[in-house]
Amino acid sequence: MNVSPLHWLYRGTLNLLFPPQCAGCALSGTVLCSRCMQSIQPLTPPYCPRCLTLLATPEACCRPCTERISALRGLRAVGSYTGVLLASIHALKYQGVIELADPLGKLLAQTYQRHHLQADIVLPVPLHPERQRQRGFNQATLLARACARQLGIPWDERLLIRRRATSSQVGLTASERRANVAAAFSLPSSTRRIRERTILLIDDVSTTGATLEACARPLLDAGAQAVWGLVLAKRNFAHERSRNASRSLSFR
Incomplete structure (x- = not known):
């Protein structure tokens, strides 16, 4: 797990000086208390099983997902990008x-x-390696490791790499997001481990699913049987676009 040694030293010193506090309620002594964990509610259907877009009525998939071939077999999330989950992320x-x-x-x-x-x-x-050096860690790697250990499933942080840096997805349309991350990921070594295997991709947040789709494509091309996405939170794309538009107007 590639966490900077300086980051571990910093966190250890900080915990000695200041006891950890719950990210949800600031209760001292734990980073996330049991009450806040239990307060996180799962997504309420109906929603598209491929991208988790909320639907007005129960349908197989939303219109965009029915009109294009998806590399993901499906996407699941712990909950919505709000409240305790947002604060924790x-x-x-x-x-x-x-x-x-x-x-x-x-x-x-x-x-x-x-x-x-x-x-x-x-x-x-x-x-991207440069982004990881700046942050000191990859939050998706930390989450994947913890999740895999809970489930008793093998995990690997080196099978898939981001071969080019991409700009922020914030403020982009769905099609712009897909173009931004297209061909950004690849497999640097032998693909034997994933051939005819079902892959679980882990990330913290999904908005349109474009990044997960871009990750899934080379895995399928290398012989994976299926690729699922699993994230902590689903962000409301329409809400994000509306908020960004309001911010743009306020600066004119």
Whole structure:
């Protein structure tokens, strides 16, 4: 697990000086208390099984997913990008509270079991090496490791790599997001481990599923039987677009 030694030293010193606090309620002594974990509600159907877009009525898939071939067999999420889940993801990703990976990985494992998924190997969505050096860790790797350990499934952080840096997806349309990450991922070595295997891709957040789709494509091309996506939170794409549009207007 590639976490910078300096980051471990920093976190250890910080925990000695200041006891950890719950990311959800600030309760002292734990990074995520049991009450806050239990408060996280699963997504309420109906939603598209491929991209998790909320649907007005029960349907097989949303229109965009029925109109194009998806590399993902399906996508599942612990919950919505709000409340305790949002706060926990931000604390892990931006504040470096890497201890949150264990309870969040447990939530991923519970979601995997609740949806009766079956996978042979767990892979994290990779960061570009430069981005990982800047952050000190890849949150998806931490989550994949914790989830795989809970489930007793092998995991590997080196089978899939991000071969080119991509710009932020924030503010892009769905088609722009797909173009932004197209061909950004590849398999650097032997593909024997994934041939005829079902792969579980782990990430923290999904908005349109474009990044997970871009990861799944080379895995299928290399002989994987199926690729599922599993994330902590599903972000509302329409809400994000509306909020970004409002921000743009406010600066004019």
